[in-house]
Amino acid sequence: MSVLQMVLIALFIYLGAIGSIVGNTIGWYCLGRPLVASFVVGLIMGDVQTALLVGVPLQIAYLANVTPGGAVAWDLSYATYIGTATAIALKGTVASTPALIGLAFTGAGLGGVVGGTMWGIHYSLDVFLNRWAERLAEQGETRKMWMPNVLGGQAIGFLARFVPALAILAAINAAGSSSGLNIPGWFITGISTFGSMMAALGMGIILSFLVKKNIHWAIFLAGFVLVTYFGLNTMAVAIVGIIVAFIVYAAGNRQEAF
Amino acid sequence: MAKTVSAKTLRSSFNQWFFWNGCSQQAESMLGMAFGQSMSPVIEELYDSKEERAAGLKRHITLFNTESQVGSVCNGIAIGMEEQLANGVGAPESIQEAKVALIGPTSAIGDSLWVATIIPLLLTISLTLSQSLTNAPWVGPVLYMLVYPLGTYLLSWKIFRTGYKAGLEGVQQFMATGQLDKIMEAVTILGLIVVGGLTATFVNASLNLDIKTTTQVFDAATQTYTDGMISVFNLDNLLNNVFPKIVPLALTLLVYYLYAKKNWKPIAIMGLILVLAVIVTAIGFIPGIGAFS
Numbered sequence: 001m002s003v004l005q006m007v008l009i010a011l012f013i014y015l016g017a018i019g020s021i022v023g024n025t026i027g028w029y030c031l032g033r034p035l036v037a038s039f040v041v042g043l044i045m046g047d048v049q050t051a052l053l054v055g056v057p058l059q060i061a062y063l064a065n066v067t068p069g070g071a072v073a074w075d076l077s078y079a080t081y082i083g084t085a086t087a088i089a090l091k092g093t094v095a096s097t098p099a100l101i102g103l104a105f106t107g108a109g110l111g112g113v114v115g116g117t118m119w120g121i122h123y124s125l126d127v128f129l130n131r132w133a134e135r136l137a138e139q140g141e142t143r144k145m146w147m148p149n150v151l152g153g154q155a156i157g158f159l160a161r162f163v164p165a166l167a168i169l170a171a172i173n174a175a176g177s178s179s180g181l182n183i184p185g186w187f188i189t190g191i192s193t194f195g196s197m198m199a200a201l202g203m204g205i206i207l208s209f210l211v212k213k214n215i216h217w218a219i220f221l222a223g224f225v226l227v228t229y230f231g232l233n234t235m236a237v238a239i240v241g242i243i244v245a246f247i248v249y250a251a252g253n254r255q256e257a258f
Numbered sequence: 259m260a261k262t263v264s265a266k267t268l269r270s271s272f273n274q275w276f277f278w279n280g281c282s283q284q285a286e287s288m289l290g291m292a293f294g295q296s297m298s299p300v301i302e303e304l305y306d307s308k309e310e311r312a313a314g315l316k317r318h319i320t321l322f323n324t325e326s327q328v329g330s331v332c333n334g335i336a337i338g339m340e341e342q343l344a345n346g347v348g349a350p351e352s353i354q355e356a357k358v359a360l361i362g363p364t365s366a367i368g369d370s371l372w373v374a375t376i377i378p379l380l381l382t383i384s385l386t387l388s389q390s391l392t393n394a395p396w397v398g399p400v401l402y403m404l405v406y407p408l409g410t411y412l413l414s415w416k417i418f419r420t421g422y423k424a425g426l427e428g429v430q431q432f433m434a435t436g437q438l439d440k441i442m443e444a445v446t447i448l449g450l451i452v453v454g455g456l457t458a459t460f461v462n463a464s465l466n467l468d469i470k471t472t473t474q475v476f477d478a479a480t481q482t483y484t485d486g487m488i489s490v491f492n493l494d495n496l497l498n499n500v501f502p503k504i505v506p507l508a509l510t511l512l513v514y515y516l517y518a519k520k521n522w523k524p525i526a527i528m529g530l531i532l533v534l535a536v537i538v539t540a541i542g543f544i545p546g547i548g549a550f551s
Contacts, residue, residue: 019280025327025410028280029377030403035385039399052395056385060460063378065524074525109528116525126284133291133319140311142302146274149291153282186543189550194535196462197509201527203457204513209374210449211514219447223454228502234386237455241448249444 001045001089001176006169008044009081012037014161016077018119021154032077034058034084041084053097054087054104055080061105061198064205075115078161082111082168089176093183102191105198107172114168118160125156219244261304261344263337263422270299272418275333276411279326287321293333294319300337304344314340317350323361325368330414331429332360334421356426363433371438372410375445380406382452461506463534466542466549467493494549509534 001009015022016032030036038055042048058080065076086107087100094100132148211217226232226240275296282291294315301314324332339353380402388398421429432438468489475486497504509531516522516530542550 019283021278021281023277024280025276025414026407029327029373029410030407033377033381033402035381035388036399036403039396048396052388052399055399056389056395057460059381059385060456063381064374112525123284126282127286129282129284129291130286130319133294134316137294137315137319138312140308140315142298142311142315145291145295145298145315146278149282149295150278153291157281186539189542190536190539193464193539194532197531197535198528199457199460200463200506200509200513201524201531203453203461203510204515204527205517205524206374206378206449206453207510207514208518209370209378210446210453211518212446216446216450219450220454220457223451223456224458224503224507225454226451227455227458232455233390234382234452234455234459235390238383238386238448238452241451241455244451245444245448248447249440252440252443 001085001169001173005044006166006173009041009085009169010162010165012040012044013077013081013115013165014158016081017075017115017157017161018077019122019153019157020161021150028077032080034062034076034080037077037080038084041081041088045085045088047088047091050088050091050100051084054084054101057101057195057199058083058104058108059202061202063202064209065202074112075119076112078115078118078165079108079112082165082172083108085169086110086172089172092176094188096188096192098192098196099188102188102193102195105195106191111165111168114164115161118164122157122160126153129153261341263300263303263341267299267303268337268419268422271296271333271337272330272415274299275326275330275418276414287319288323289326290319290322293322293336296333297336297340300340304340313350317353320354322357324364325373327410327414328368328372328417329360329364330418331421332357332364334418334423335360335426335429338422338425360426367433367438371442371445375442375449377406379445379449379452382456457507457510458503461503461510463505463509464538464542464549465493465497465505466538467491467547468549468551469547470551492549 012031014020015027016030016037018024018028018032020027022031031040035052035055038051038058039048042051042055045051062074062076062080065074083104084107087104090103091100094103129148129152132152133145136144136148207220211220223237223241226237227234232240275292278295279289279292283289297318298315301311301318305311305314318336322332336353336357339348339356342348343350343353384398384402386398387401388395391397424432469491470487471490472485473488474483475488476482477484494505501507513527513531516527517524522530542548545551
């Protein structure tokens with residue numbers, strides 16, 4: 001990675017973090033989602049193919065990463081930008097796709113933990129901005145109310161995201177360019193296994209959002225066997241799902257039947 | 259002449275909320291400062307004296323929280339009530355009460371319908387496209403980057419306008435019609451079928467138990483018998499014959515159980531998956547009974 005590439009990735013880590021200057025709709029819920037994040041890293045590092053090879057499994061594993069009540073135990077933006085950058089930077093050291101995905105998950109684990117800590121710092125320091133907002137409100141300064149919120153909040157947010165991200169990226173870059181890096185086979189097997197099991201994290205948690213009554217388990221299993229017994233791909237499953245959802249909606253007046 | 263909030267001010271207030279609602283989130287007033295900022299152009303337009311403006315701003319920097327995209331309805335309602343107040347209708351306290359009352363329901367609808375259902379669903383469709391179009395995987399993220407922010411902006415603006423026009427009672431009446439529940443149920447069913455398919459396609463887990471024995475194997479090329487290893491008991495093959503991909507399914511259900519029933523944090527579940535991965539990898543390397551041996 002060149003210095004410019006590292007700066008750009010660190011900048012996007014900040015933009016994709018919760019509460020960045022572009023807003024959560026464009027930031028956290030778009031630039032911060034692994035599918036988009038990996039694509040952006042791919043564009044910056046000039047390898048979109050590899051980026052999305054790891055981006056899709058990352059997205060599935062973290063599909064359920066939402067923030068009810070603002071509790072960010074896991075900083076997704078940090079996790080996936082670092083994870084994808086790790087996979088691309090260390091691509092030369094592994095031979096198989098599962099191993100590459102395993103590398104991405106290892107990098108994402110490291111990035112996510114650092115990111116979670118940074119969120120905690122941001123969240124704590126922002127409390128002091130309340131005093132500034134109260135002073136401005138007291139004086140009826142309608143034209144200055146943006147300052148504590150945007151200026152103050154973002155100065156803290158930017159420093160907490162951009163600077164540590166740059167340091168991690170520099171470390172990954174150093175690991176990738178050191179010629180002596182030789183990852184042992186058992187480790188590759190281990191992280192490949194970990195990477196392929198991680199999809200269960202996203203699926204299991206998203207089920208807890210969706211399942212509200214027992215019949216929902218049967219519907220979930222129907223989707224499952226469409227793949228295992230009928231051999232449909234995920235696009236075909238989605239189309240079957242859309243058809244069934246329309247029927248259910250149309251029968252909405254007799255909803256108790258479902 | 260009755261005071262009204264101009265169209266330009268409405269748009270400015272909405273934009274300040276939409277883009278900067280999360281800028282200064284913290285434990286004391288949550289989104290309070292951001293709410294105050296979004297109300298500042300409205301307060302400026304409705305009130306002229308410094309005292310009235312100060313009182314108005316102070317009303318809106320207090321504790322407030324919601325799921326901000328769907329929660330723009332709260333801003334709309336608050337603006338409607340401020341407009342009435344400026345014309346001498348209502349009391350400042352009732353604006354505060356309305357805001358507090360809206361925190362719960364708007365957070366619940368926003369988090370369950372939008373954040374936990376629509377976003378994962380749209381991401382699922384996009385990633386499926388990326389996976390299917392092996393020559394152009396960029397289509398998935400590009401689709402999401404266009405559809406999600408644009409669609410949400412338009413929806414959030416419409417909800418904001420609805421809140422302003424219909425007011426607190428109008429919005430409560432709509433929520434009581436049950437129309438939202440019907441949409442929610444249909445979307446949930448689509449989500450469940452797709453998640454079932456994704457689980458079967460993407461979750462992989464093996465127990466790596468493959469007991470082998472040394473035996474005489476006939477080598478067709480040299481027409482001789484040599485020592486070789488054959489599998490006598492492969493646990494994964496056995497289980498897959500009973501129900502294909504039962505181990506990945508069991509792992510997914512374990513995650514569900516730990517998260518939904520035992521209140522484990524996602525990061526703790528990740529730790530458990532890491533431990534399980536280490537264990538099955540270690541089993542795989544045991545001579546004679548491991549799948550990799």
